Amino acid sequence: MKIAYYSFGGRYSDNPRALHQRLLARGDVDAEHVWLAGPQHAGSFPAGTTTVPLGTPEALAALEAADLVVADNHLPAWDKRSGTTYLQTWHGTPLKRIHRDARSTQPEGEAVMSRLDDDITRWDVLLAPSEAAAVPLRAAFRFSGPVPVTGYPRNDALLAPDVARRRARVRAALGVPEDRTAVLYAPTWRDDDRFGDGPDFRLRLDLERFAQRLGGSHVLLLRLHYLVPDALRGLHVPGVVDVSHHPDVNDLYLAADVLVTDYSSAMFDFAVTGKPIVSFTYDFEHYRDVLRGFYFDLHGIAPGPVLTTSEELLDAVADPEELRVACKERYELFQETFCHAEDGRAADRVLDLVLNHPEVRP
The missing domain is CATH 3.40.50.11820 (CDP-glycerol glycerophosphotransferase, N-terminal domain)
Known part of the structure; x- marks a missing residue:
């Protein structure tokens, strides 16, 4: 064959x-x-x-x-x-x-x-x-x-028997101490940003503010979409690790303690892990009405908060355990709807x- x-x-x-x-x-x-x-x-x-x-x-x-x-x-x-x-x-x-x-x-x-x-x-x-x-x-x-x-x-790898060992290995390779909260930020690409892979590309999450406010306890793993992986090449912000070229996103899902995304399918995969998810949707109306539109009502199905500003986002990821408890019922419904076949x-x-x-x- x-x-x-x-x-x-x-x-x-x-x-x-x-x-x-x-x-x-x-x-x-x-x-x-x-x-x-x-x-x-x-x-x-x-x-x-x-x-x-x-x-x-x-x-x-x-x-x-x-x-x-x-x-x-x-x-x-x-x-x-x-x-x-x-x-x-x-x-x-x-x-x-x-x-x-x-x-x-x-x-x-x-x-x-x-x-x-x-x-x-x-x-x-x-x-x-x-x-x-x-x-x-x-x-x-x-x-x-x-x-x-x-x-x-x-x-399947997110539910494998070796997930704890793999998580420890990946975090060590990325330089993430075990006592730090790893926030994976994985935004999708915008149709009107696709060819702006360079000086015009602007990340709406305030990285400097993240480092200032949460740098002592958190690490941000930045995963840009594969169509614009080099948009922030040369980025140097303390506590921010560019993992856009990491070969296996499952490594990053296991290493992370919380996911921040927007309209990416990453949330549906990451939910298999049971760890908190935040939707950062600063351009929701533009994306819905001009760029793409949606098949599902994000505000209705989201397993966690749907936020529009960096400060709201930093508030949400400051304590992942608090976030997990607050969103427990929404998260379980999301898993029942979108992860029921993942075993x-x-x-x-x-x-x-x-x-x-x-x-x-x-």
Whole structure:
């Protein structure tokens, strides 16, 4: 069996990585594995991993020869042969509207949107992390095939037996003392900031104020979106660690004591850990009415406070335990709605589905 994998511009990451690692660990499938690797990420693959350069004839040949294609994002055009299964895992529960449901016209234009639609015609299975997520995912992509609710393979690591040991290792590597509260700030990107990766990029969280007020007890782990990871390159603020290029976001979820995000799907994954979540939504109306729009009422579903100023945010994260107690009921409802399928065995469910059940295969 030949399996080809693709993740986020040619990285070794996300759901495809989790499925690849679980297949290797199980050892019950005789398969040839090949990854489409972006030039800047080729060195990050584990030793012994077979890769082909993304955007080359070799990459197309790998896709066209595969019995199973696993991707978490859109692939370039390729000739899918009869008998190949294309498993689209996608990469998060959509709070913000995506694809053609988004409010704004994407800078890339109609030609790119048409290319993405063409890719969707090849999908055989689209994963959903929850029943609630399955509805907007199917609608956004106008996908009529199977959308099984399996949980996300990438989130299995958040419930693994070694989470305490991994947390300690990651915090030590990042220089976060055990007696410090680690706040992970992971904002999504804005469509109107996407090409402002440079002097015009402005982070609305006041980092200097964070350091001044909480620097003695807290560390801020700053995780910018993968489309603008270098926007604050060279940042030097005491107590602030730029982890935008850290290869595995699960490491950061485990290292953190509280998550601050906005409209990112990070909140749905992080909620698997049970740790507090704060939504920092300084541009809520603009994002809702101009940029994207939402599938869910954030103020109604949020597992924690929805805030608009840095001072409110600093008040909220000052004491994570107090925050956890105050938001207990909201948090539990959020988990019931969006994390009900997350039990640490999603990868096995997905592999059993695509390998053993012919009804989901073409």
